[in-house]
Amino acid sequence: MIPLSSSHRKTPARVQPVVTAGLALLLATGCATVPTTPRPTETIAVPERFGSQDQNHQPASAAIPHDSWWQDFNDPTLTSLIERGLENNLDLRIAASRVASAEAQARIAGAGLKPQVTASLPSRRSKQNFIGFPIPGSAGQVLSSTSTTHSLSLSASWEPDLWGRLRAGRNAAALDLTATAYDLAGAHTSLSAQLAKLYFNHREAAHQVALDSQTLSSRKETVERIDLRYERGLASPLEVRLALAQVAAIEASLAANQQRAESLVRQLEVLLGEYPSGALFEATAHAPNQADQAALSRKIPAGLPSELLQRRPDLRAAEQRALAAAQRVGQARAALYPSFSITGSAGSSSNDLQDLLDSNFSVWSLASNLLQPLFQGGRLRAAVDANTAAHEQALLQWIQLSLRAFSEVETQLIAEQRTQERLDALARNLLETKEAERLATDRYLAGLSTYLDLLESQRQAFSAEAQWLSARRLRLEARIDLILALGGGFSDLESQTAGSASTDTD
Secondary structure, three states, rough: OOOOOHHHHHHOOOOOOOOHHHHHHHHHHHOOOOOOOHHHHHHHOOOOOOOOOOOOOOOHHEEEOOOOOOOOOOOOOHHHHHHHHHOOOHHHHHHHHHHHHHHHHHHHHOOOOOOOEEEEEEEEEEEEEOOOOOOOOOOOOOOEEEEEEEEEEEEEEEEEOOOOOHHHHHHHHHHHHHHHHHHHHHHHHHHHHHHHHHHHHHHHHHHHHHHHHHHHHHHHHHHHHHHHHHHOOOOOHHHHHHHHHHHHHHHHHHHHHHHHHHHHEEEEEEEEOOOOOOOOOOOOOOOOOOOHHHHHHHHOOOOOOHHHHHHHHEEEEEEHHHHHHHHHHHHHHHHHOEEEEEEEEEEEOOOOOOHHHOOHEEEEEEEEEEEOOOOOOOOHHHHHHHHHHHHHHHHHHHHHHHHHHHHHHHHHHHHHHHHHHHHHHHHHHHHHHHHHHHHHHHHHOOOOOHHHHHHHHHHHHHHHHHHHHHHHHHHHHHHHHHHHHHOOEEEEEHHHHHHHHHHHOO
């Protein structure tokens, strides 16, 4: 059960608007209470380890977090793409501007704790008419008087935060800032994963294009051979039609994969903050990267489920927002207490500017004010209820997000295993179908089998290689999804320690 007790909805007793009662209450209660924010691990039965975790996975203690996880693939093109994306992506720049805005809001929220000081230098010139006064010698004219007044003043005001209302508001804004910063970190991780997926997807499409082109050349040679056999009466019209149909099918596959590769290039260019011209890659195909298999052979330590709450930026952001909501509950409760403020001013006033610095013309004032809200139409207590409900929502969202994160890790741990098993099976299938195609070709040329046998073997070999390329990309995406679910990659602690030791020795 989620411990959202009814105590979260309690409001403090109304305080009488007198100084003695306020001081007594201050000594008795200190400041308004902030509701507790239990962690998801306190409300969810979290196991000691992930149920889908491979027994061969190294423990989390043998690895450390690794932000630049894409470097494990040892692909310079991938590294360059992600670095450019992290620098130029417009969504990241928008997220960074949100952090700057939240930082400014945090400074604004904390400003109320400090005294507010203002300086002013007003000047006033006025004319006054004296009408109806019998002044001798005025000869019936309206008499007037003109005067000029200059003032120099320095005023200060301060509200002692007796109940913690201002501090709660400052703390809530600071927690919002931290949550926004975690959002930016999560956007970095998400963008790098998206770029890597698009890159591997494009690389697979380029390999499919190369496979189609190579297969198309082979099928056209087959058509030429069948035409010769047909002219000699050794092949039937059916074989010619089937061979031509096979060429058309490969041409259709080639056009589809070319369109897919071009579309993926433009998606990458948009993520890089560039015009989608389609000219990101000079070459159509990518060279196979053998480092992929080395990167996939390394096991990623999933660690403990409880550690996931500290690794994933989105969970950290949800935690900060739940804590901020709790602070706002305390802020709303503190608004029920009396507020106390002190104001003062000092300066000088004279008809001449040169007298403003003369102490004989100085003026000053000092005042204090104690304000207790008595009747607000239920507005203040409704604010407490609204902020309490918002805190409960933020807490539930944190718990729900944590459950989804646990599910994502469990799912991707299984996906890691199953995609590798599928890739291994398709690799064996590709080897066998290639050999079957070679044997079928030899038998057909020797007149020992029909063209239908050759056509079927060619179809299976082509399909097997296309499926293997697709499965290889899905295997890479499964690794990226697992890294994304864990909130980042890991580096081998032992290898890093050895590397640092060798560097020190050098």
